[in-house]
């Protein structure tokens with residue numbers, strides 16, 4: 001299972017979380033990675049943790065003030081990027097352009113989507129993975145795998161119908177090892193999560209709990 005910890009703009013110490021991600025990754029068969037804010041990418045990557053960007057824009061080098069260029073993210077040490085997170089929605093054409101930009105920079109891609117229909121559309125753009133995250137469950141602590149298991153199974157089916165090579169992750173409210181196991185049982189190859197680690201008093205303990213059954 002892939003466990004991708006999105007730090008959003010939570011007021012945690014990104015380097016401390018990254019060190020916990022690095023250490024827990026070494027102690028488990030699961031793959032554990034962290035997605036800090038763009039300005040923290042370099043410091044986080046220097047810890048040795050697998051580092052992802054939260055977003056890249058559908059642009060190339062040039063006159064794009066305030067945008068995030070995929071090549072710069074890669075140079076800062078990211079190996080992958082989220083695209084179209086529920087909190088950073090893009091138009092379909094821009095999701096396509098962002099996937100293209102990420103591929104140009106050799107970044108692995110996870111395109112997020114709200115529901116199985118959008119997952120099918122996202123899978124058609126050829127990312128490495130898609131992630132279904134029902135927005136109403138994000139940050140609630142109620143795991144998608146428990147509150148809405150059908151959405152995960154339907155997302156897996158929708159992605160497979162379009163491109164069987166695209167992995168499916170799920171997210172929203174995931175915070176325990178049991179949640180991760182339940183996600184896997186529904187056909188998900190990984191989880192995206194944030195508050196369960198970024199807001200935890202002890203991020204290392206939270207991460208250890210997440211991977212314990214894997």
Ligand SMILES: O=C(CO)COP(=O)(O)O
Nearest residue numbers: 138139172173193194195
């Ligand atoms: O948006 C998410 C991960 O990208 C999910 O957030 P929570 O884990 O806080 O529900």
